Amino acid sequence: MGDRFEKLQDRLRDWTKADLPGEIWHSVDLFDQDDYDILVVPSFSVDQQVGEKIEGFLHYEERLLFSLIRLRNPHTRVIYVTALPLCPIVIDYYLQLLPGIPFSHARERLLPISLYDGSLKPLSKKILERPRLVDKIRRALRPNKAYMVCYNCTELERKLSLELDIPLLAASPDLLHWGSKSGSREIFAECNIPFPxxxxxxxxxxxxxxxxxxxxxxxxxxxxxxxxxxxxxxxxxxxxxxxxxxxxxxxxxxxxxxxxxxxxxxxxxxxxxxxxxxxxxxxxxxxxxxxxxxxFIEGEVKRSPSVQGYIRPTKEVEILSTHDQILGGADGQVYMGCHFPADAAYRLKLQDLGLKVGEALAARGAMERYSVDFITVQHPETNEWDIQAIEINLRKGGTTHPFMTLKLLTNGNFDYDTGLFLSQQDQEKHYIATDNLQKEQYRGLLPNDLMDIIAEKRLHFDSSSRTGSVFHLMGALSEFGKLGLTSIGNSMEEAEEIYERVEAVLDEETKNYGDRASSLPLNWDKA
Known part of the structure; x- marks a missing residue:
């Protein structure tokens, strides 16, 4: 199995070396021009008991819907597999964000597939248990012009890659140890990076x-x-x-x-x-x-920043972004959201440390996305920040989709020298993002209701100013009262104002909701 998988992965390296304009694997990550079939399997292959504790866990499969960005290339096709059906209006919402591509053209190149299976088994396992579906997907993909992306790569994702005979743009499951808590500590020690x-x-x-x-x-x-x-x-x-x-x-x-x-x-x-x-x-x-x-790192002024990087199949390492994470839970250790970019006091240092980790991972054969979480504590007398590395993630995460959303909607670039993101007009861009805007009163809101509110209150992203909010996890709204969003501004203050307005509007719209009737009858289009 290992040799076959490595031969498939060699295709990625061959494509990298191919004499094609635009450096093909630079474009795959940053959504420039590419001509491939992309199978998106947003399988959260994690301990099932962990999944049971997270409300709306199955709907986290929607976090990879930013992959539909690739459809802005008129030759690219995407197959997006989910355990539960995606609401059509949610798909439409993402496709309408694509710049310069007719909605109908992009829609024809998207094949959404639902397994109608609400169990907490990993999605990849569910697919493998359905051989007719595996065969259908295999026949839908162009030979030697397709690859697979996922949330994290385990033996299940590798097996699916082999069944479909397509490479997997992810770190091999043989490298999972280096993304574990213990493996992370080994890498930090090797790279002389401070850790607790x-x-x-x-x-x-x-x-x-x-x-x-x-x-x-x-x-x-x-x-x-x-x-x-x-x-x-x-x-x-x-x-x-x-x-x-x-x-x-x-x-x-x-x-x-x-x-x-x-x-x-x-x-x-x-x-x-x-x-x-x-x-x-x-x-x-x-x-x-x-x-x-x-x-446990104690401190009066303490933050939890992270750095995100990308390893190409050629082992080149690139820093993508830094964030200050927003943590919650009883002891402040549960990821709730993030600010981009991280504080100027330490973000360049984070980039340097992240690059060291990426190079160590690349030397072991890792590829695609990785991130490193840190704890920073400010010294009360000198105001200097002590930085301690906490964990490596060999997977996509909560900071992946907001950054790629920013990249798509502004067509800008991350500047390594400053750690800032600049639009094509050299305007700084900042955002606040969350997967956990959750309130009891939001329960019962359908995705269509959310779209009505977005349109009526003008909460959507403004393409002229390139500011506003982009929503995700909409499938979790009705049952769990849970929503995700990325609020983009020209400063952190503006991004926070945009976020706070969204929350205030949703609070007002759902206050005493039962006392208010809809202004449109259900059959309004036939009235």
Whole structure:
């Protein structure tokens, strides 16, 4: 299987070397000119129990709808597979954003496929369980002119790539270790990048307790320790162990066995990020997924920035963007959204560190997108920022779609020297983006209702000023009251104002909604 897969991946490298105008793989990522069939399989191949904790998890497949941007090339075709049907108006919404392409022409080159399967099994597994569908997709793709993209690459995505006989634009599943919590720490050590003290992989509670003890012994002033499953999603695999209630049992105050017993008991009070998670359920996944322990970074002024990069099949590494992440949850470790760009005080440093990580990943054979998460703490006296690397993600993530949306709608470019994004008119562009604009009162809103509100209140993106909001995760709105959006402005202040106006309008439109009747009858077009 490995040799066959590598031969398929060699096609990507051959296309890269092909004497074609525009550097083909530069264009694939940045949506310039390319002439390929693209199979989009937005499969979240993650621990099923993690998915169960995230409301509207299946609708996160909509985050890769920015891939429809590729249809702006009149020769490109896209097959987009989802577990549940996409609302037609959602597809129309994205196609109407395409510049210079008639809507009908783009629509003819898009084949959406739904499996009508609402289970939490990975989408790739669902496809493989349907051989007739696999055959249909295979026949729809042009031989030697097609490739596959996905959210993250596991053995399932590799198997699907082999079944379809098309290359997969993603890091091989053989490299997944380097995107795990433990593998990330190994890369950071190799690249001499600062990262929090902690452990590598443990696979039992007994090993975990030993590592907790050793970490506390090395750092007797610790107040909290983070326990992380080796594979997680959006911070849902993280838990926080508070040492303050058991300070009397610190390693420098009593015997080793007493400290370990105290730690064991305190684990029962572990603060898990996932709602409803307990130490009992969390610990059951440690043998399967592995876990690490890590010193919790304290600080009065603390942020969670990230850097995004791209590795071409030729092993060239490019920095795409930096963000300041917006974190929430009980202990502030769950990804809620982001600001672009990251603060000027440290974004260029993040770019340099991200480039080092990308080069280390490229040397191991990785390709396509990756990101690195950090924690920065401002020193109260010098105002300098201490930067600690936290995690590498070998996949697309929550910062992928807003940046690519910005790229499409402004036709601008990221400037590595400043860390800014400039439009074609050299206007700075900033945005705030989220996957988690969620309120109880939004439940029951259909995508069509949202479109009515967007049109009536003029919340849509303004192509003349290249500012405004672009929406996603619309399929999660009716059942979960959950929506995603990217608000673009010419300054961070303007982007935040645009975002706040969207939220204010939605709040007003859904306030006492039952007391108001629609201004149009359901059969208005026949009235």
């Amino acid at each position: 003290d902690g452990s590598f992989t443990v696979t039992s509670t007994e090993e975990l307790l030993e590592e907790l003890y050793e970490l506390w012994l090395r750092q007797p002033d610790l107040k909290r320790i983070v326990v992380k499953l080796n594979e997680g999603f959006s911070g849902e695999g993280n838990a926080l162990l508070d040492l303050r209630p058991i300070l009397d049992y610190a390693p420098d105050k009593c015997e080793r066995v007493e400290t370990i017993n105290a730690l064991d008991k305190q684990l029962q009070n572990l603060s898990c990020q996932a709602e409803g998670e307990t130490w009992e359920s969390f610990s059951k996944r440690i043998p399967k997924l592995g876990a690490i322990v890590e010193a």
